[in-house]
Amino acid sequence: MYSNTYNNDNFMAIRKLIDNNEFEKAYNFLKNIGEKCANWYYLNGISAMNLGYYEEGENSINKASTMDPENLEYKKALDNYVFYRDDYRDRSHRYNRRRHSDLDGCCCCCCCDDLCCCGGDCCEDCGKLWCLDTCCECFGGDLVSCF
Structure with missing residues (x-):
């Protein structure tokens, strides 16, 4: 099996x-x-992820977990990364997703999953609301939270 008996001073x-x-x-x-x-591999994964090398980081932590499956520190790091990666992917998929429907030539738009309007001035208002929300989020706020 693999060993962790390398120069511990380096790892410290x-x-x-x-x-x-x-x-x-x-x-x-x-x-x-x-x-x-x-x-x-664990330390490489942590440092790589914090530098933005997410794929290398995930691969390294995964390798560390495979090499030492009993190590809870490696398992926790991998589980946390997978959770945040999946959560980010899910949020980005939903973010500003718009639904369009062609009902009698009417436009139907949604600023969030549940804030929809169809036709008339409502679409213009929805567009303004979306724009304001986007600007607000650029500065760390959230005018309309989409779940």
């Missing part, structure tokens, strides 16, 4: 870098370690 130093949000230093330090154990 890398964990300290990660704790101090020095992800690029940790990532580069890891790249200089030749032999890779489950701990290496």
Whole structure:
């Protein structure tokens, strides 16, 4: 089986870098370690994800979990990542999704999944509401929350 008996001083130093949000230093330090154990893959995954290398990070944490399936730290990190990835995907799928229906040549639009209007001035109002909500969200707020 795989081993985690590599130079623990290196891994402690890398964990300290990660704790101090020095992800690029940790990532580069890891790249200089030749032999890779489950701990290496875990730390590489954490530093890679925090640098925006999500696919590499997921693959590394997945590999760490496979190499040491009893390690709860690796399992928790993988579970958290999968949860947030799936949640982000689901929210982005729903975000500003519009439904259009061709009912007697009438437009039907929805600002959110449940805030719909069909035809008339309502569509113009819905468009304005959508625009205001989008601007508000750019600054961290939320005028209309869509569930």
